Amino acid sequence: MATTKSGGRQEQSSERRDQIISIAARLIAKRGYSATTVRDIADEAGILSGSLYHHFSSKEAILQEILHSFMAGLLGRFEEIVAEGGSPRDILDKLIAHAFATIESQPDAVGLYQNELSFLARQPGFEFLGENSERIEALWLAQITEGQKVGVFRDSIDAPIAYRFIRDAVWSTVAWYRPGRGHTASTLTDNFLDLLHKGLLAD
């Protein structure tokens, strides 16, 4: 009845569910998945831990749902950005800007993703993490290599390595970025792009 179309993964929608997912994302982002108990989550939701199982089939299912919807949204937007076209540099800038915007809008999901990815990627049921990561990498990397081909990016740089440096610097921001301390996603983007484009050295 409340079941949506999206294949296989059962996704019942309700306020309670969304509330629980939000709470779980926050706690897991802060303490880590293993260190967060279903009781912690239930307590914050104001119910008993056993009652969580009316909404989710398991603790792991909560995590899957958080990450799945996060990654689906992220990949979708990245694909849109690429589809909207532009120069490799413009597209890369937009990808980066969207990453910083995502850090600002969904810090819990991003933090959780950063912390748990390495452990989860090999776990059964989380194969989608690796798949989506590869697709995102392909999108970004294409801009860099294309930029090198057309001469806008220096080609002395190893593109896959550059991608990883960029990716890690951007997403790690979630660990220290706190809104309302003089920085916004926008200023972070500006600073990062300035450094990335022109480098640290004065001419």
Add this chain to the structure above:
Amino acid sequence: MATTKSGGRQEQSSERRDQIISIAARLIAKRGYSATTVRDIADEAGILSGSLYHHFSSKEAILQEILHSFMAGLLGRFEEIVAEGGSPRDILDKLIAHAFATIESQPDAVGLYQNELSFLARQPGFEFLGENSERIEALWLAQITEGQKVGVFRDSIDAPIAYRFIRDAVWSTVAWYRPGRGHTASTLTDNFLDLLHKGLLAD
């Protein structure tokens, strides 16, 4: 004779202890602290879990010892590099080079540090993590600001933010760097410094 009383933390040195620490570091780096059990560690050491407590007072004490000796060594070397003098740029390059070298020589400790830092820093008994991190930040940051003052680094860049981008890009490497796949600490350093110094854009 084999007893070290350096620093008051670790009481005794022995092959067994070092072996256990090494095993624990590897497992914790791979699975996370919460998800690594003392039985896992003991199993790999070929002893019973209870026997671990002949060498360490608690699971947490193992983690403390790993991180404490790692951070003490790291901070010590960073301080040496600064003490050896040079231009801000040269010193910063050396700091970065040493970070990549550390990733190569102690990937477990670095990985563990990257994954658990945010959770641990506020835990009692782990205050030294925050303290050492701040001292390292101060060392690195001083090079950047000094470089800006003398004009070798562009001063349109916000130094603390630049530091964080650099730090995160460098240390996150531990999550994907695998020796013997065409890269070494040295080539990683070269690639990173090239990108950092001159930026991504062609002139």
Add this chain to the structure above:
Amino acid sequence: MATTKSGGRQEQSSERRDQIISIAARLIAKRGYSATTVRDIADEAGILSGSLYHHFSSKEAILQEILHSFMAGLLGRFEEIVAEGGSPRDILDKLIAHAFATIESQPDAVGLYQNELSFLARQPGFEFLGENSERIEALWLAQITEGQKVGVFRDSIDAPIAYRFIRDAVWSTVAWYRPGRGHTASTLTDNFLDLLHKGLLAD
């Protein structure tokens, strides 16, 4: 409806809780607190040891609850007896009679109290033991000293010491009194009061 919030200590009342408390009191009285395991208690209750923690936060909490309710009831009744008034001798006799009645009605709690008091009184969380013991001592002692003042009790006797002798003789009875062997609380009381009042010597 079944929830009592009397006193803040015990949170919830239920048959299960009471049953477990009763079992625990019996086992601890027989074997001692340290030698009684939560598994022993759970086994007798017909549940798994972990399930105990649905009802109590810790093994210690069970002990606290046993002792707290025991001492609260005891002190309350003693205070009532004093409040009902009478001559010091009558009141002291009634206090003693109630002690023997308590030994008969709650042998486990009394036995447990006798065995574990000296160890527990200094433990954190059990301060109420010492406090209540002092209040009971004050009640009893007041009767003895008042009796000496009005001349009904011989005043060659050191009252605090006499109190301790009386107290110990009475409560220690729990260690050997077995109902249905020719003695009841009532005959014990009679025997004790006869000896206490008139002494062992014939005139």
Add this chain to the structure above:
Amino acid sequence: MATTKSGGRQEQSSERRDQIISIAARLIAKRGYSATTVRDIADEAGILSGSLYHHFSSKEAILQEILHSFMAGLLGRFEEIVAEGGSPRDILDKLIAHAFATIESQPDAVGLYQNELSFLARQPGFEFLGENSERIEALWLAQITEGQKVGVFRDSIDAPIAYRFIRDAVWSTVAWYRPGRGHTASTLTDNFLDLLHKGLLAD
């Protein structure tokens, strides 16, 4: 070579042994047998816990030795007192006086005996506790019944019950008697005998 004659129970004598026994008695008296670990004992003796097993075959053996030598000495002295003869009243007074003297000279052994007796008496290897207790009871009881027969003690009193009241009042003193607070074994004896002989009531 250091083996003494006393049959069956191996009793090697040495300063170390005596020191350990003394430490163990003190700790067990304070915390209880179950709550006292061999490590606690070894720590206070300045050796490692495993090294205790060069002196004693088990933790239980230490306890046995403490109690065995304590009870042997006690029973022996009680038998001497009876053998020395005198009126039932004089003998009973001397027995009581010796009990208080023992509390003063061997508080740990007495305290340990008081606390652990009920649990230990049924344990294999501790049958001597019950046997000796019965022989002591017989000695004391004989004085009371003989005193009643010759008319020096009131015979309205049930002798076995009176014995238990006396025994418990006397030995329980160990739980609160602290030397150097205005009382000695001698004054305790005087107070107790005064109360016991003449009772609490004024004529």
Add this chain to the structure above:
DNA sequence: GATGAATGAGGGTTCATTCAT
């Protein structure tokens, strides 16, 4: 005599999960 490393059993406790109500 003592050490230091280890054992094996068991300690109290936590936790994800189930299910009758």
Add this chain to the structure above:
DNA sequence: CATGAATGAACCCTCATTCAT
């Protein structure tokens, strides 16, 4: 939908004891 009781497995840790050195 939620509760409350329970499960079963696992967790970290303790302890008496053993034994080669």
